[in-house]
Amino acid sequence: MxxxxxDMRVFLAVARGESLSRAGKALRLDPATVGRRIARLEERxxxxxxxxxxxxxxxxxxxxxxxVHAMRAESALAQGAEEVHGEAGQLSGVVRIGAPDGSANYxxxxxxAAICDDHPGLEVQIxxxxxxxxxxxxxxxxxxxxxxxxxxxxxxxxxxDYKLHLAATKGYLEAHPPIKTLKDLKGxxxxxxxxxxxxxxxxxxxxxxxxDRVTLASNSVAVQVNWVRQGAGLAxxxxxxxxxxxxxxxxxxxxxxxxxxxxxxxxxxxxxxxRLNRFADLLGQGLRREVVxxxxxx
Numbered sequence: 001m002x003x004x005x006x007d008m009r010v011f012l013a014v015a016r017g018e019s020l021s022r023a024g025k026a027l028r029l030d031p032a033t034v035g036r037r038i039a040r041l042e043e044r045x046x047x048x049x050x051x052x053x054x055x056x057x058x059x060x061x062x063x064x065x066x067x068v069h070a071m072r073a074e075s076a077l078a079q080g081a082e083e084v085h086g087e088a089g090q091l092s093g094v095v096r097i098g099a100p101d102g103s104a105n106y107x108x109x110x111x112x113a114a115i116c117d118d119h120p121g122l123e124v125q126i127x128x129x130x131x132x133x134x135x136x137x138x139x140x141x142x143x144x145x146x147x148x149x150x151x152x153x154x155x156x157x158x159x160x161d162y163k164l165h166l167a168a169t170k171g172y173l174e175a176h177p178p179i180k181t182l183k184d185l186k187g188x189x190x191x192x193x194x195x196x197x198x199x200x201x202x203x204x205x206x207x208x209x210x211x212d213r214v215t216l217a218s219n220s221v222a223v224q225v226n227w228v229r230q231g232a233g234l235a236x237x238x239x240x241x242x243x244x245x246x247x248x249x250x251x252x253x254x255x256x257x258x259x260x261x262x263x264x265x266x267x268x269x270x271x272x273x274x275r276l277n278r279f280a281d282l283l284g285q286g287l288r289r290e291v292v293x294x295x296x297x298x
Contacts, residue, residue: 003044005077008070010037011049015067016139019056068153068269075269092121095279098140100203102221103262103287104128106241106294108144111286115279122279141276142266142283146202153268157280160288163239163295164205164258170247172231179234179251182210189215189233191224202260205236209256240294250298262287 013023013034020031020038027034038057042049049063059067099108104126112124127140148156173179177187192206192214199219206214216227221238228235229245236258242248264284270276 003041005073007037007041007044008073010034011041011063011066012070012074014038014050014057015059015063015070018058071267071269075273090121091115091119091275091279093275094123094125095142095276096125096127096140097142097144097283098127098129099144100146100199100221101128102238102241103144105222106238106244107287107290111283111290114286115282141270142264142280144287145263145265146200146260148263149265154265155268155271156263156265157284159262159264159284160291161259161261162291164236164260165239165250166209166234166252166256167237167242167245167248167250168228168234169231169245170249172233173249173251175231182252182255185209185211185234191216191227191233191235193217193224194219205258208258209236239298240291243294243297262291 010023010027010029013026014020017023017026020034023029024031024034029037038050045062045066047062048060049066050057051060097108097112105128108126112126116122116124144159145156177184179185179188190206190211190213192211193203194217195214197219198204216224216233218224218227221241224235225237225241225245227233228237228248234251236256237245237248242250264280266276266280
């Protein structure tokens, strides 16, 4: 059976956007046109591909099976286009990276800017969200994670270990009772994650300190760091972002010293796309260098 690739592009857009309007926006098509194309594809295949409701379009079991093959075809076409149009040694096109906002704010900007300096035809998009990204729906081409994925058609490579410590500004520490033991933390304002919005067990830092109450909470590392900068309290802070904090002081270093790991996760179907392979290598190398450089400044 011959399937029109344009219809498959529409199918992929609806599968990822889970609505005709979002797919239409991505494809620059009217939603009604998108709906007709999906209906035509389903008629040609003799099977419904989506569970449709007022909430949107969600893949059913037949659609999930087709998605695997459609993504493989998409990857193969991308690889072919790269080989035909790519300039020798140069990366081009758009690469989207999903990342928790700690790495997205303090590591990825300078690393990705340096890669783009060497590859002017490359466009990099950083999606900074504290959650797990769905690579099958192409929310991103690759993602920085804190844990190895345990399900799905994904491949993961370790990028780098990094350190975190309890810290506050010199001004905060001078204005509050001294901290000599873990018990002394009970008299201090603690900054951390909103408990029910912890997206990965690896960011449940305060569970390792014995602190059972967070006075100032956010799902964003950047917000937490800004509270520390303002002298609002104590927080578990990445060593690699401490150089951005004036008068920062680590606390109870001999008792609270955490280590975590960054992984680079990609969809398995992308392993033959040379452009993404090369970008992933450059990204991993750059992140490792930047973590070492910034932690050395603490």
